[in-house]
Amino acid sequence: MKKVYLDYVATTPVDPLAVKEMAPYFSDKFGNTMSLYSLGREAKKDLEESRKKIASLISADPEEIFFTSSATESNNTILKGIKGSHMVISSIEHACIMESALWLEKQGARVTRIPVDKFGLVNPLDIEKAITKDTALVSIIHGSNEVGTIQDIGEIGRICREKNVLFHTDASQTFGKIKIDVENIDLLSASSHKIYGPKGAGIIFKRKGVDLTPLIHGGGQEEGLRSSTVNVPSIVGFAKACQIAEERMEKDLEKISRLFKKLVQEVLKIDNVYLTGHPEKRLKNIASFYFSFIEGESLVLSLDLEGIAVSTGSACSSRSLEPSHVLIAMGLEHEQAHGSLRVSLGRNTTEGEIDYFVDKLKESVNKLRKISPLCIQKK
Amino acid sequence: MYSEKVIEHFQNPHNYGRIENPDGIGEVGNMKCGDIMKLYIKLKGDAIEDIKFETFGCAAAIATSSVVTDLAKGKSIEDALKINAKDVVDSLGGLPNIKVHCSLLAIDALSEAVYDYYKNTGKEISEDLKKKHESIKKRDDE
Numbered sequence: 001m002k003k004v005y006l007d008y009v010a011t012t013p014v015d016p017l018a019v020k021e022m023a024p025y026f027s028d029k030f031g032n033t034m035s036l037y038s039l040g041r042e043a044k045k046d047l048e049e050s051r052k053k054i055a056s057l058i059s060a061d062p063e064e065i066f067f068t069s070s071a072t073e074s075n076n077t078i079l080k081g082i083k084g085s086h087m088v089i090s091s092i093e094h095a096c097i098m099e100s101a102l103w104l105e106k107q108g109a110r111v112t113r114i115p116v117d118k119f120g121l122v123n124p125l126d127i128e129k130a131i132t133k134d135t136a137l138v139s140i141i142h143g144s145n146e147v148g149t150i151q152d153i154g155e156i157g158r159i160c161r162e163k164n165v166l167f168h169t170d171a172s173q174t175f176g177k178i179k180i181d182v183e184n185i186d187l188l189s190a191s192s193h194k195i196y197g198p199k200g201a202g203i204i205f206k207r208k209g210v211d212l213t214p215l216i217h218g219g220g221q222e223e224g225l226r227s228s229t230v231n232v233p234s235i236v237g238f239a240k241a242c243q244i245a246e247e248r249m250e251k252d253l254e255k256i257s258r259l260f261k262k263l264v265q266e267v268l269k270i271d272n273v274y275l276t277g278h279p280e281k282r283l284k285n286i287a288s289f290y291f292s293f294i295e296g297e298s299l300v301l302s303l304d305l306e307g308i309a310v311s312t313g314s315a316c317s318s319r320s321l322e323p324s325h326v327l328i329a330m331g332l333e334h335e336q337a338h339g340s341l342r343v344s345l346g347r348n349t350t351e352g353e354i355d356y357f358v359d360k361l362k363e364s365v366n367k368l369r370k371i372s373p374l375c376i377q378k379k
Numbered sequence: 380m381y382s383e384k385v386i387e388h389f390q391n392p393h394n395y396g397r398i399e400n401p402d403g404i405g406e407v408g409n410m411k412c413g414d415i416m417k418l419y420i421k422l423k424g425d426a427i428e429d430i431k432f433e434t435f436g437c438a439a440a441i442a443t444s445s446v447v448t449d450l451a452k453g454k455s456i457e458d459a460l461k462i463n464a465k466d467v468v469d470s471l472g473g474l475p476n477i478k479v480h481c482s483l484l485a486i487d488a489l490s491e492a493v494y495d496y497y498k499n500t501g502k503e504i505s506e507d508l509k510k511k512h513e514s515i516k517k518r519d520d521e
């Protein structure tokens with residue numbers, strides 16, 4: 001059966017060049033970066049080379065890059081490692097921010113959740129209003145992993161600077177895909193496996209002078225911010241992926257934008273389907289829709305039976321049986337969120353894959369609507 | 380996470396659609412919980428001659444609807460009302476824990492269809508069925 005992967009927002013395949021770059025670090029170059037002898041020193045040298053390549057992608061100083069195991073770990077470290085009694089986040093953060101915030105509230109901290117408009121956009125003025133003299137951190141996701149809306153982090157960062165509050169952004173979906181200016185950013189999280197690097201590597205960008213308490217204590221790696229033997233193979237692969245992303249960014253963006261346009265045009269030809277997220281301020285690799293009269297998990301499984309991998313924010317697909325908090329925050333009704341479908345494009349996506357997807361989508365939607373008691377359109 | 384049997388029923392559901400002039404219709408679920416089932420029955424004497432469903436919901440909801448109609452078809456009303464969650468889950472080769480409630484929903488739809496039939500024909504409704512009807516309505520209205 002034909003296989004079409006359209007869930008690049010969940011994870012990406014590792015670029016073959018990154019795999020090649022990593023290979024020696026599993027065998028000949030297996031040293032521990034903390035060891036004194038040459039095998040260790042060489043590992044340390046390659047680690048620092050990787051740091052440089054990754055820093056270059058966001059024009060940061062390599063000393064401002066700290067390695068973690070994932071963006072989830074980076075986000076946890078930042079939220080829990082900033083000392084302060086009040087924090088401002090958006091209502092559409094990734095689960096690792098939402099859950100960390102809930103945990104902090106249990107520890108006695110206060111968290112303000114800023115609402116979004118129907119396009120998933122945070123109004124920077126709402127953040128300005130939410131900041132009090134106790135506010136230690138503002139954390140706003142850069143590009144939404146569910147609907148693709150991109151927040152104005154330049155403006156939000158400027159407000160935070162003016163108010164003398166630290167600003168963090170979770171850039172898991174934007175890092176390596178669009179240009180990021182860290183001028184007004186104090187802290188940033190990003191991940192390797194979203195940009196054709198291996199799993200098991202993430203970063204914290206931390207501006208010099210920002211004080212962060214570690215989450216993991218031990219041997220003092222990463223300037224004491226993140227103890228644990230450094231995962232050199234994954235980091236080397238991550239660095240290669242960053243280098244490739246930097247070289248290809250424009251070309252990839254152009255191709256993906258073209259495919260996005262075609263995809264959205266074709267999908268919206270189906271009756272009773274709507275695009276979610278901001279019409280312009282958005283990542284072009286994420287197209288999120290909702291379909292009336294059918295449920296998202298059924299749609300995902302039905303497409304899976306045709307070899308297509310996509311995802312949904314439907315309640316039925318979640319462990320908690322709650323619909324996506326992002327779609328609900330954007331004002332969607334439960335029934336609309338139930339019918340959600342997220343399609344995400346990547347570097348390897350082809351026009352033929354989009355055609356195949358659209359064909360199979362039409363079939364699946366028709367079939368499920370035939371079974372549905374809600375469909376008013378059937379005979 | 381789903382058994383092959385679930386996927387099979389989901390991919391090719393049995394007895395879906397509507398029955399024109401049914402003897403009873405059972406409708407359960409609500410939008411907030413995300414599953415809505417409509418079950419139609421046609422009787423011949425005391426036996427369920429034909430049964431069809433329409434379901435809005437996840438793969439488990441569609442598969443359980445399909446299996447319940449299979450289990451009930453041809454049975455007497457009395458026997459059909461005895462179908463329980465275990466029968467449905469077993470026929471599907473198991474269901475993930477979080478989806479077991481879907482099997483209950485399909486059974487509820489069947490008992491509601493029978494209730495509807497009794498009500499339409501002025502037949503006597505047992506206390507059990509009345510109680511069940513009230514608890515389903517209460518749950519779905521929430």
